Structures are given as C-alpha cells and as structure tokens.
Amino acid sequence: MDRFRIALDTYAFYRSRTLALLERVAAEPDPIRVLGFRPGPGRAHIAWQLMHVGVTEELFATERLVPGSQPKDAALVARFRGGSVPDDDIPSLDMIRRVLDESRACLLATLATFNESQLGWISPALSQRQLTLATVLDLLAWHEAHHQGQAHLTMNLYKAANG
Numbered sequence: 001m002d003r004f005r006i007a008l009d010t011y012a013f014y015r016s017r018t019l020a021l022l023e024r025v026a027a028e029p030d031p032i033r034v035l036g037f038r039p040g041p042g043r044a045h046i047a048w049q050l051m052h053v054g055v056t057e058e059l060f061a062t063e064r065l066v067p068g069s070q071p072k073d074a075a076l077v078a079r080f081r082g083g084s085v086p087d088d089d090i091p092s093l094d095m096i097r098r099v100l101d102e103s104r105a106c107l108l109a110t111l112a113t114f115n116e117s118q119l120g121w122i123s124p125a126l127s128q129r130q131l132t133l134a135t136v137l138d139l140l141a142w143h144e145a146h147h148q149g150q151a152h153l154t155m156n157l158y159k160a161a162n163g
Contacts, residue, residue: 003119003137005100011107014148015143015144018151021050021151022050033098034155035047035091037154040153049148050100051095051099055079058077060107060110061110063111064125065125065133065136071078074107075097108138111137119132121133
C-alpha cells in the first residue's frame with residue numbers, strides 16, 4: 001500500500017471520530033452553548049477547535065501545497081487559523097460540517113495531484129520549515145487527531161460542569 005493510500009485511510013478514520021464528536025454536540029439540548037464552551041478563560045472553545053481543523057486543511061490544500069493559490073474564504077481562515085484568538089461568534093453545526101466537508105474535498109483534490117515520487121518535495125511555502133510532502137501527510141493526520149482530542153476533552157469538561 002502506498003503512502004498516499006495509508007494517509008487517506010487514516011484521514012477518513014480520524015474524520016469519522018471528529019464527526020462523531022460533532023454528533024454528540026448536536027444531541028445536546030443547546031448545541032451552540034456546548035460549541036462555545038471554553039475549558040478556561042481565554043482558551044479555545046469546541047467550535048474553534050473543529051473549525052481550525054477545516055481551515056488548516058484548506059490552507060494546506062491551497063497556499064501551502066499549491067504555490068500561488070489562495071483559500072476560498074480569507075475571512076474564515078483569518079478567524080480560525082493557527083495563532084488566531086477564538087472569538088465569541090460561535091459557528092453553527094451546519095457551518096462546521098460544511099467547512100469540514102469542503103476543506104476535506106479540497107485537500108483530497110490537491111493530494112491527488114501528487115504521487116509517491118514527490119514525497120521528498122518541499123513546497124516553497126513550507127521551505128523555511130523544511131516540511132517535505134511526506135511530513136505534510138503525517139502532520140495533517142496528527143493535526144486533526146490533536147484538535148479532535150482537545151475538542152473531546154472540552155466536551156467532557158462541559159458535561160462534567162453541566163451534568
């Protein structure tokens with residue numbers, strides 16, 4: 001099995017866990033309240049964690065792996081990219097699902113343009129960090145699992161605090 005097939009299978013599994021968490025939130029009496037729950041003052045809420053996963057995939061699918069391209073929604077990217085400060089304008093469940101679905105489709109389309117012989121390639125946008133395409137494949141899997149875990153923990157903290 002090639003490196004891309006392994007990565008795509010891994011991404012599908014991790015996304016199923018992310019969407020299962022989103023369904024748990026949807027089953028709550030007040031999903032927007034849950035999505036906006038913060039584990040502490042100034043910390044990221046569940047909605048930010050999930051939107052950040054989607055926005056990051058969009059960034060890799062465009063400007064980071066396709067020189068000269070831009071993400072579809074610059075304002076959304078600015079709100080949820082790494083280093084942004086989570087605000088109190090909580091996106092809806094539908095918006096989160098849409099961003100996760102659309103960014104994943106964009107990422108898969110971009111990755112389909114590469115092959116095994118390019119695993120050592122470094123995009124100009126990632127040259128300072130020396131991230132090869134192979135490392136990007138790993139980083140993307142880790143990234144979703146990391147933020148899904150943060151959102152999962154925050155959901156558990158919400159449940160503990162609110163019954």
